[in-house]
Amino acid sequence: MYHFSKIFAIAMIVFLTGCSIGGEKKIKIFSIEKPREKLNYDMPTPLQMEEIYWHIITSENAEEVFKKLEEAGIDPVLFGITDKDYQVLARNFAQIRQKLQETNNLLEEYQKYYETESNGDKSNQ
Amino acid sequence: MIFTVLLITGIAGAGMYVMKLRADNATLKANQFKLETAITEQNKVLEQQKEDFTAILESNKKLNTLINTFKKDLQDLDKRFTKKNRDIGKLALERTKAIERIVNGGGKNAARCIELASGAEHTEAELKATLKSEINPECPALANPNYVPFQ
Numbered sequence: 001m002y003h004f005s006k007i008f009a010i011a012m013i014v015f016l017t018g019c020s021i022g023g024e025k026k027i028k029i030f031s032i033e034k035p036r037e038k039l040n041y042d043m044p045t046p047l048q049m050e051e052i053y054w055h056i057i058t059s060e061n062a063e064e065v066f067k068k069l070e071e072a073g074i075d076p077v078l079f080g081i082t083d084k085d086y087q088v089l090a091r092n093f094a095q096i097r098q099k100l101q102e103t104n105n106l107l108e109e110y111q112k113y114y115e116t117e118s119n120g121d122k123s124n125q
Numbered sequence: 126m127i128f129t130v131l132l133i134t135g136i137a138g139a140g141m142y143v144m145k146l147r148a149d150n151a152t153l154k155a156n157q158f159k160l161e162t163a164i165t166e167q168n169k170v171l172e173q174q175k176e177d178f179t180a181i182l183e184s185n186k187k188l189n190t191l192i193n194t195f196k197k198d199l200q201d202l203d204k205r206f207t208k209k210n211r212d213i214g215k216l217a218l219e220r221t222k223a224i225e226r227i228v229n230g231g232g233k234n235a236a237r238c239i240e241l242a243s244g245a246e247h248t249e250a251e252l253k254a255t256l257k258s259e260i261n262p263e264c265p266a267l268a269n270p271n272y273v274p275f276q
Contacts, residue, residue, distance in 0.1 A: 013137045097238050
């Protein structure tokens with residue numbers, strides 16, 4: 001009877017605790033944030049422009065200009081534009097330069113926004 | 126005997142209940158910690174967002190200023206060709222050598238502007254220029270950051 005009581009008590013404990021003494025081991029899932037690799041391109045190399053010389057030819061000085069070219073050993077041929085086209089060319093160059101500046105500026109702003117230390121997490125987006 | 130069994134069972138049950146309570150308490154403490162961490166993280170995110178908006182506004186302002194400068198530079202260029210009904214063709218006929226010199230000077234300055242726009246470093250003279258005679262008239266805002274034009 002005494003043994004029966006012992007077994008009964010143990011059975012009751014197991015029954016009440018639902019075998020939860022040892023329990024299942026919990027699976028731990030880690031999520032480690034790995035920052036996106038930086039692109040790290042160097043900024044484009046600045047241009048180095050070569051110098052050109054503009055000759056102004058009028059009906060009066062044309063002969064003199066060609067003679068000077070021949071004397072300097074340069075082919076006496078010129079590729080010309082009118083005064084109006086010269087203005088257009090100047091404007092076109094100004095626009096190209098502005099576009100270049102705008103693009104470089106945008107690139108710098110993007111770099112500053114996404115790659116500065118305080119905004120490090122943005123590079124993951 | 127039955128009383129003994131009941132007593133043992135009761136004590137064991139109570140022990141298990143206390144263990145369960147302790148486990149619950151640990152879970153609640155962990156939950157509380159997680160909630161507090163979440164709040165801190167949310168605050169950090171909000172602060173970061175605030176900083177981001179400020180940075181975006183600042184960047185937009187900078188780009189708008191730059192685009193306005195571009196417009197002004199183009200207007201100035203047009204003015205140089207047409208100021209007071211100026212006809213560069215006629216001027217070139219009358220003062221060929223002088224205009225040739227001016228055109229070549231302008232071409233050199235324009236080329237330097239392109240170099241600077243592509244990211245070239247400023248020279249000391251460009252940085253120091255504060256007078257109209259010292260600046261690069263093709264792109265003063267870009268070439269001479271310390272020059273303040275007379276309004």
